[in-house]
Amino acid sequence: MAQLPDNLLKRAAEARARAEGRSVDEVLAEMKGEAPVVSAPVAADTAASAASDGPTRDLDAESAQYSVPRGLLERGMRARAGADGSSVPAMAGAVAAAAPSASQAPVASASGTAPATGPPPVVGPPPGVRTQRLLTVVKAGAIQGTTTEPSDKVNVWPHLLAIEFVALLAMLALLTLMSAFIDAPLLEFANFNAQPNPSKAPWYFLGLQELLAYFDPQVAGVIIPGFGLAALAFIPYIDRNPSVRPSDRKLAIAIFTVFFMSASILTILGSFFRGPGFNFTFPWRDGIFFDDLKTILE
């Protein structure tokens, strides 16, 4: 049996002794297993209560003393009497045999089989009515509630770190191989008096340089990229659709794809299809005018 702290045990014993009309020491000894269990407690209590206070109990005084509503005491009394009715015959045997299981009596009464064979004809609670006292209500969440929702998670080590490490090695290998075989360009010393033809910006700006061929420099060089960047930055505040399912966001995907494709096409045009004077050329006819790529391809 689980070890209960003494103070709790004592409190339980006191309560039971009070309910059953026995002495606290007796009940305590019984609970501690030092004395034989006196049959079904409810049954044992019958004798005592019937003998001692029986119908003469002063419920008002008890109610004040234990701060239990009078109605509950009354109900308890009636219930106990009802239980007695059923267990009186058993009691004799129980006392003689000293200790049948203590749970017998409550089971008998709870199952509502109480036969009206006992000598005192008492009215028990209707079947299904609870006769226990409610001591306290403990919210389920406080003791046994689970706070975390079940989720499908894996340990970062080793699962994620292994993948990251392999990705890192692959990138390192790619870069090392590329660098071993392709040298970065280093043309002639910077000469302010010899502008090469064509002069091209780094490739990631070539889409903008391509725009310069169509629009006024202010529009192509500042306004379009400026508004483009601002529009990109504000995407989360413009697109208020909460869904992430592709089928729910056809418009957003269409707009972004148009942006992505036009940026790519402009960059490719500016990189490969613009020659001397930034005029249109075909790379397969006139060669490539795009120095970093030229070094890669040669």
Add this chain to the structure above:
Amino acid sequence: MADANESGGLMTAVKGMGSHLRNSQVWNSIFRPGSPARADGGDSPRNRAYVVMNNVLYHLHPVKVKRHGVKLSYTLCLGGLSFFLFILLTVTGIFLMFYYRPTSPQAYFDLQALEVDVAFGMLVRNMHRWGAHIMVITVFLHMTRVFYHGAYKPPREFNWVVGIILLLLTLLLSFTGYLLPWDQLALWAVTVGSNMAGYTPVFGEQVSFALIGGVQITADTLLRWYVLHVLFLPFIIVIFMAVHFWRVRKDGGVSGPL
């Protein structure tokens, strides 16, 4: 026979030294509990958690992540690879700084000398240049994958904005580095690029002046862009990356599944 015995003895001695080392105070002070390097760091659920939790890595990764988040096909590792390239560029860049002076004729000749006189000089320069190009691509593709996943939606709106700043800083880092070889390609690409900034309405002249440190590109521009490239912009981008990674975790880890 004697040989075998001897080598067996040697093996035992080495093993003994190994386990002695792995149980020493110095070793255990370096590797925190849970590390596979420790004598008591066997593979258990608890130690797997400790590997991350007891490690500087805990600044980047939580102990556990959603299973779908580790699928290579979701992030394509593009953000992680951008970060890795940034680290690689920092390492190779520091190497280059040992041999480079940001002044007018020296810059060019230093690079020429680096390519022929310095062990692995050419290789490291190539890695720095190609790595920078690849990083622009991975950052751009990372942005694209984030868009197609709708991963900028609440609560991740602000991390997208931080991302745009990172994209801009990545481009600026690459662009400022473009001038440093001080050859014809560098000079004229930067001329074309910074001319565009000069078209800014109203403040065009001022913007251009601040950018190139004068009315036209000179050796002063070289110094200015060098400082921006090796110090100022990396400093700023590291701060924004820290915010970016922190927000990825605070916003509930990688988004999805779709």
